[in-house]
Amino acid sequence: MKIHYLDDDEIALLKQAGKKLAEYQLTVGTAESCTGGRIANMLASEPESSEHFIGGIISYSEEVKKKILGVESQDLEKYGVVSQPIAEQMVYGACQVLKCPCSIATTGYAGPEGGSDENPVGTIWIAVKMKGEIHAKRFLFSGDRQEIIRQASNRALQMFLKILD
Template sequence: MEYTSHDTPDSLCQALGEQLLSKRWMMGTAESCTGGRIAAAMTSLSGSSAYFAGGIISYSNEVKKRLLGVSEESLAQYGAVSRDVVEQMARGAIEALGVDCAVATSGIAGPTGGTPDKPVGTVWIAAALKDQTHSACFHFQGDRHQVMSQATAEALRLLLSLLLD
Protein backbone atom coordinates (compact mmCIF):
# COMPACT_ATOMS: atom_id res chain seq x y z
CA MET A 1 0.00 0.00 0.00
CA GLU A 2 1.39 3.39 -0.95
CA TYR A 3 0.59 6.65 0.77
CA THR A 4 0.69 10.00 -0.96
CA SER A 5 0.99 13.62 0.05
CA HIS A 6 -2.82 13.80 -0.13
CA ASP A 7 -3.21 11.56 2.91
CA THR A 8 -4.44 13.38 5.99
CA PRO A 9 -2.62 13.14 9.30
CA ASP A 10 -5.64 11.23 10.67
CA SER A 11 -5.52 8.66 7.86
CA LEU A 12 -1.75 8.31 8.24
CA CYS A 13 -2.10 7.85 12.02
CA GLN A 14 -4.85 5.28 11.49
CA ALA A 15 -2.74 3.30 9.01
CA LEU A 16 0.33 3.58 11.25
CA GLY A 17 -1.69 2.41 14.25
CA GLU A 18 -2.97 -0.59 12.30
CA GLN A 19 0.57 -1.57 11.29
CA LEU A 20 1.86 -1.19 14.83
CA LEU A 21 -1.02 -3.24 16.26
CA SER A 22 -0.50 -6.01 13.71
CA LYS A 23 3.16 -6.25 14.75
CA ARG A 24 2.38 -5.75 18.45
CA TRP A 25 4.86 -2.88 18.46
CA MET A 26 5.07 0.36 20.41
CA MET A 27 6.30 3.62 18.91
CA GLY A 28 7.70 6.84 20.26
CA THR A 29 8.76 10.25 19.03
CA ALA A 30 11.68 12.65 19.39
CA GLU A 31 10.52 16.03 18.16
CA SER A 32 12.31 19.32 17.80
CA CYS A 33 10.75 21.56 15.14
CA THR A 34 7.35 19.80 15.29
CA GLY A 35 7.08 20.52 19.00
CA GLY A 36 4.95 17.51 19.91
CA ARG A 37 2.61 17.59 16.92
CA ILE A 38 3.43 14.02 15.89
CA ALA A 39 2.66 12.75 19.38
CA ALA A 40 -0.53 14.83 19.43
CA ALA A 41 -1.62 13.41 16.07
CA MET A 42 -0.97 9.83 17.17
CA THR A 43 -2.78 10.21 20.48
CA SER A 44 -5.80 11.91 18.91
CA LEU A 45 -7.07 8.46 17.94
CA SER A 46 -8.95 6.38 20.48
CA GLY A 47 -7.02 3.27 21.48
CA SER A 48 -3.62 4.74 20.64
CA SER A 49 -2.24 3.70 24.03
CA ALA A 50 -2.02 0.18 22.55
CA TYR A 51 0.78 1.32 20.21
CA PHE A 52 2.00 4.78 21.26
CA ALA A 53 4.31 4.91 24.30
CA GLY A 54 5.31 8.57 24.42
CA GLY A 55 7.46 11.31 23.05
CA ILE A 56 10.33 13.58 23.90
CA ILE A 57 10.21 17.19 22.78
CA SER A 58 13.91 17.87 22.40
CA TYR A 59 13.83 21.48 21.29
CA SER A 60 17.16 22.39 22.86
CA ASN A 61 20.49 20.79 22.02
CA GLU A 62 20.98 20.10 25.72
CA VAL A 63 17.85 17.91 25.80
CA LYS A 64 18.94 16.20 22.59
CA LYS A 65 22.22 15.29 24.29
CA ARG A 66 20.92 14.45 27.75
CA LEU A 67 17.73 12.52 26.95
CA LEU A 68 18.42 11.15 23.47
CA GLY A 69 22.17 10.59 23.55
CA VAL A 70 22.97 12.90 20.62
CA SER A 71 26.72 13.48 20.56
CA GLU A 72 28.24 16.89 21.13
CA GLU A 73 30.56 16.15 18.21
CA SER A 74 27.66 15.68 15.78
CA LEU A 75 25.97 18.86 16.95
CA ALA A 76 29.22 20.82 16.58
CA GLN A 77 30.18 19.33 13.22
CA TYR A 78 26.81 19.08 11.45
CA GLY A 79 24.38 21.19 13.48
CA ALA A 80 21.05 20.16 14.98
CA VAL A 81 19.37 20.21 11.57
CA SER A 82 21.27 17.31 10.00
CA ARG A 83 20.99 13.66 9.03
CA ASP A 84 23.46 12.59 11.71
CA VAL A 85 21.63 14.33 14.54
CA VAL A 86 18.10 13.35 13.54
CA GLU A 87 19.12 9.70 13.14
CA GLN A 88 20.70 9.77 16.62
CA MET A 89 17.48 11.32 17.93
CA ALA A 90 15.33 8.51 16.48
CA ARG A 91 17.63 5.78 17.79
CA GLY A 92 17.85 7.59 21.12
CA ALA A 93 14.06 7.66 21.40
CA ILE A 94 13.90 3.89 20.89
CA GLU A 95 16.39 3.47 23.72
CA ALA A 96 14.98 6.11 26.08
CA LEU A 97 11.34 5.10 25.62
CA GLY A 98 11.89 1.35 25.31
CA VAL A 99 9.91 1.14 22.06
CA ASP A 100 10.19 -0.84 18.83
CA CYS A 101 10.28 2.14 16.48
CA ALA A 102 10.48 5.91 16.57
CA VAL A 103 10.36 8.97 14.40
CA ALA A 104 12.38 12.16 14.90
CA THR A 105 12.32 15.68 13.46
CA SER A 106 14.77 18.56 13.48
CA GLY A 107 14.39 21.61 11.32
CA ILE A 108 13.93 25.32 10.85
CA ALA A 109 10.25 26.23 10.97
CA GLY A 110 10.90 29.98 10.64
CA PRO A 111 10.36 32.72 10.07
CA THR A 112 13.86 33.28 11.50
CA GLY A 113 16.81 30.95 11.93
CA GLY A 114 17.48 30.09 8.30
CA THR A 115 20.90 30.28 6.64
CA PRO A 116 21.98 30.00 3.00
CA ASP A 117 22.89 26.33 3.60
CA LYS A 118 19.79 25.58 5.67
CA PRO A 119 16.99 27.96 4.71
CA VAL A 120 13.71 28.26 6.59
CA GLY A 121 11.63 25.18 5.81
CA THR A 122 14.57 22.76 5.92
CA VAL A 123 13.59 19.73 8.00
CA TRP A 124 15.42 16.46 8.55
CA ILE A 125 13.20 13.51 9.48
CA ALA A 126 14.33 10.04 10.58
CA ALA A 127 12.34 6.88 11.19
CA ALA A 128 14.03 4.04 13.03
CA LEU A 129 13.47 0.43 13.92
CA LYS A 130 15.81 -1.32 16.31
CA ASP A 131 17.97 -2.51 13.39
CA GLN A 132 17.62 0.19 10.74
CA THR A 133 17.19 3.92 10.30
CA HIS A 134 15.91 5.84 7.30
CA SER A 135 16.12 9.60 6.98
CA ALA A 136 15.29 12.31 4.49
CA CYS A 137 15.68 16.06 4.13
CA PHE A 138 12.68 18.16 3.14
CA HIS A 139 12.36 21.78 2.07
CA PHE A 140 8.86 22.92 2.99
CA GLN A 141 7.21 26.17 1.98
CA GLY A 142 4.86 28.36 3.98
CA ASP A 143 4.69 29.98 7.38
CA ARG A 144 5.87 28.42 10.63
CA HIS A 145 2.65 26.47 11.24
CA GLN A 146 2.54 25.20 7.67
CA VAL A 147 6.14 23.96 7.90
CA MET A 148 5.34 22.21 11.19
CA SER A 149 2.20 20.61 9.74
CA GLN A 150 3.99 19.42 6.60
CA ALA A 151 6.85 18.00 8.67
CA THR A 152 4.38 16.16 10.91
CA ALA A 153 2.67 14.52 7.93
CA GLU A 154 5.98 13.55 6.29
CA ALA A 155 7.27 12.08 9.56
CA LEU A 156 4.17 9.89 9.85
CA ARG A 157 4.54 8.91 6.20
CA LEU A 158 8.24 8.04 6.59
CA LEU A 159 7.65 5.77 9.58
CA LEU A 160 4.68 4.13 7.88
CA SER A 161 6.71 3.41 4.74
CA LEU A 162 9.47 1.87 6.88
CA LEU A 163 6.94 -0.40 8.60
CA LEU A 164 5.44 -1.44 5.25
CA ASP A 165 8.82 -2.40 3.73
Protein backbone atom coordinates (compact mmCIF):
# COMPACT_ATOMS: atom_id res chain seq x y z
CA MET A 1 0.00 0.00 0.00
CA LYS A 2 1.34 3.41 -0.97
CA ILE A 3 0.92 6.26 1.48
CA HIS A 4 0.90 9.72 -0.03
CA TYR A 5 2.00 12.58 2.16
CA LEU A 6 1.27 16.17 1.23
CA ASP A 7 3.76 17.57 -1.23
CA ASP A 8 4.87 21.22 -1.43
CA ASP A 9 2.26 22.09 -4.08
CA GLU A 10 -0.54 20.65 -1.93
CA ILE A 11 0.67 22.56 1.13
CA ALA A 12 0.77 25.79 -0.89
CA LEU A 13 -2.75 25.11 -2.17
CA LEU A 14 -4.03 24.57 1.38
CA LYS A 15 -2.35 27.72 2.69
CA GLN A 16 -3.95 29.71 -0.14
CA ALA A 17 -7.38 28.21 0.60
CA GLY A 18 -7.06 28.98 4.32
CA LYS A 19 -6.00 32.54 3.60
CA LYS A 20 -8.92 33.14 1.22
CA LEU A 21 -11.48 31.55 3.55
CA ALA A 22 -10.23 33.74 6.41
CA GLU A 23 -10.24 36.83 4.20
CA TYR A 24 -13.85 36.24 3.12
CA GLN A 25 -14.86 34.94 6.57
CA LEU A 26 -16.22 31.70 5.13
CA THR A 27 -16.32 28.13 6.34
CA VAL A 28 -16.18 24.94 4.30
CA GLY A 29 -17.13 21.30 4.72
CA THR A 30 -16.82 18.19 2.56
CA ALA A 31 -18.92 15.28 1.33
CA GLU A 32 -16.61 12.63 -0.08
CA SER A 33 -17.23 9.29 -1.66
CA CYS A 34 -14.36 8.12 -3.87
CA THR A 35 -11.76 10.33 -2.14
CA GLY A 36 -12.61 8.72 1.19
CA GLY A 37 -11.94 11.77 3.36
CA ARG A 38 -8.63 12.82 1.81
CA ILE A 39 -9.87 16.36 1.10
CA ALA A 40 -11.09 16.72 4.70
CA ASN A 41 -7.76 15.37 5.94
CA MET A 42 -5.89 17.86 3.77
CA LEU A 43 -8.00 20.78 4.98
CA ALA A 44 -7.59 19.73 8.62
CA SER A 45 -3.81 19.34 8.28
CA GLU A 46 -3.14 23.07 8.24
CA PRO A 47 -2.57 24.91 11.53
CA GLU A 48 -5.59 27.02 12.51
CA SER A 49 -7.80 25.10 10.09
CA SER A 50 -10.54 24.98 12.72
CA GLU A 51 -11.22 28.64 11.92
CA HIS A 52 -12.58 27.73 8.49
CA PHE A 53 -12.94 23.94 8.16
CA ILE A 54 -16.19 22.66 9.71
CA GLY A 55 -15.86 18.92 9.02
CA GLY A 56 -16.52 16.22 6.49
CA ILE A 57 -18.88 13.42 5.69
CA ILE A 58 -17.48 10.29 4.10
CA SER A 59 -20.49 9.08 2.14
CA TYR A 60 -19.03 5.97 0.56
CA SER A 61 -22.28 4.03 0.58
CA GLU A 62 -25.49 4.98 -1.19
CA GLU A 63 -27.31 4.69 2.15
CA VAL A 64 -25.16 7.43 3.69
CA LYS A 65 -25.65 9.57 0.61
CA LYS A 66 -29.42 9.19 0.98
CA LYS A 67 -29.86 9.26 4.76
CA ILE A 68 -27.27 11.89 5.71
CA LEU A 69 -26.85 14.05 2.61
CA GLY A 70 -30.40 13.81 1.28
CA VAL A 71 -29.52 12.36 -2.12
CA GLU A 72 -32.71 11.23 -3.85
CA SER A 73 -33.12 7.47 -4.43
CA GLN A 74 -34.79 7.99 -7.79
CA ASP A 75 -31.83 10.10 -8.97
CA LEU A 76 -29.40 7.37 -7.94
CA GLU A 77 -31.43 4.92 -10.03
CA LYS A 78 -31.89 7.29 -12.98
CA TYR A 79 -28.39 8.83 -13.23
CA GLY A 80 -26.15 6.48 -11.26
CA VAL A 81 -23.96 7.32 -8.31
CA VAL A 82 -21.21 8.78 -10.52
CA SER A 83 -23.10 11.68 -12.08
CA GLN A 84 -23.56 15.41 -11.99
CA PRO A 85 -26.95 15.33 -10.20
CA ILE A 86 -25.55 13.15 -7.40
CA ALA A 87 -22.42 15.30 -6.94
CA GLU A 88 -24.64 18.39 -6.80
CA GLN A 89 -26.98 16.85 -4.23
CA MET A 90 -24.01 15.73 -2.14
CA VAL A 91 -22.45 19.20 -2.06
CA TYR A 92 -25.81 20.77 -1.22
CA GLY A 93 -26.42 18.21 1.52
CA ALA A 94 -23.00 18.86 3.05
CA CYS A 95 -23.81 22.56 3.46
CA GLN A 96 -27.18 21.70 5.01
CA VAL A 97 -25.85 19.11 7.46
CA LEU A 98 -22.65 20.96 8.40
CA LYS A 99 -24.26 24.42 8.43
CA CYS A 100 -21.60 26.03 6.26
CA PRO A 101 -21.88 28.26 3.17
CA CYS A 102 -19.24 26.37 1.16
CA SER A 103 -18.60 22.72 0.48
CA ILE A 104 -16.73 20.32 -1.77
CA ALA A 105 -18.06 16.93 -2.89
CA THR A 106 -16.62 14.03 -4.87
CA THR A 107 -18.14 10.91 -6.37
CA GLY A 108 -16.46 8.58 -8.83
CA TYR A 109 -14.60 5.41 -9.67
CA ALA A 110 -11.09 5.33 -8.22
CA GLY A 111 -10.57 1.69 -9.24
CA PRO A 112 -9.18 -0.73 -9.76
CA GLU A 113 -12.67 -2.12 -10.42
CA GLY A 114 -15.94 -0.42 -11.21
CA GLY A 115 -16.73 1.92 -13.98
CA SER A 116 -18.35 1.37 -17.34
CA ASP A 117 -17.84 2.35 -20.97
CA GLU A 118 -19.60 5.64 -20.23
CA ASN A 119 -17.83 6.21 -16.89
CA PRO A 120 -14.55 4.28 -16.81
CA VAL A 121 -12.28 3.94 -13.79
CA GLY A 122 -10.83 7.38 -13.12
CA THR A 123 -14.13 9.18 -13.78
CA ILE A 124 -14.72 11.62 -10.93
CA TRP A 125 -17.45 14.25 -10.53
CA ILE A 126 -16.41 17.17 -8.34
CA ALA A 127 -18.95 19.69 -7.09
CA VAL A 128 -18.36 22.93 -5.21
CA LYS A 129 -21.02 24.99 -3.48
CA MET A 130 -20.17 28.58 -2.80
CA LYS A 131 -22.75 30.89 -1.22
CA GLY A 132 -25.76 29.38 -2.95
CA GLU A 133 -24.17 28.54 -6.32
CA ILE A 134 -23.25 24.99 -7.26
CA HIS A 135 -20.56 24.21 -9.81
CA ALA A 136 -19.94 20.63 -10.95
CA LYS A 137 -17.46 19.19 -13.39
CA ARG A 138 -16.52 15.73 -14.65
CA PHE A 139 -12.86 14.69 -14.73
CA LEU A 140 -11.06 11.61 -16.00
CA PHE A 141 -7.89 10.77 -14.08
CA SER A 142 -5.41 7.95 -14.66
CA GLY A 143 -3.09 5.86 -12.53
CA ASP A 144 -3.60 3.45 -9.68
CA ARG A 145 -6.29 3.91 -7.04
CA GLN A 146 -4.15 6.08 -4.74
CA GLU A 147 -2.99 8.27 -7.62
CA ILE A 148 -6.56 8.83 -8.83
CA ILE A 149 -7.63 9.77 -5.28
CA ARG A 150 -4.68 12.17 -4.98
CA GLN A 151 -5.41 13.80 -8.35
CA ALA A 152 -9.12 14.14 -7.59
CA SER A 153 -8.46 15.67 -4.16
CA ASN A 154 -6.01 18.19 -5.56
CA ARG A 155 -8.28 19.10 -8.46
CA ALA A 156 -11.21 19.56 -6.06
CA LEU A 157 -9.19 22.04 -3.99
CA GLN A 158 -8.01 23.82 -7.13
CA MET A 159 -11.59 24.09 -8.37
CA PHE A 160 -12.71 25.37 -4.96
CA LEU A 161 -10.00 28.05 -4.96
CA LYS A 162 -10.82 29.16 -8.51
CA ILE A 163 -14.48 29.61 -7.59
CA LEU A 164 -13.54 31.28 -4.29
CA ASP A 165 -11.56 33.90 -6.23
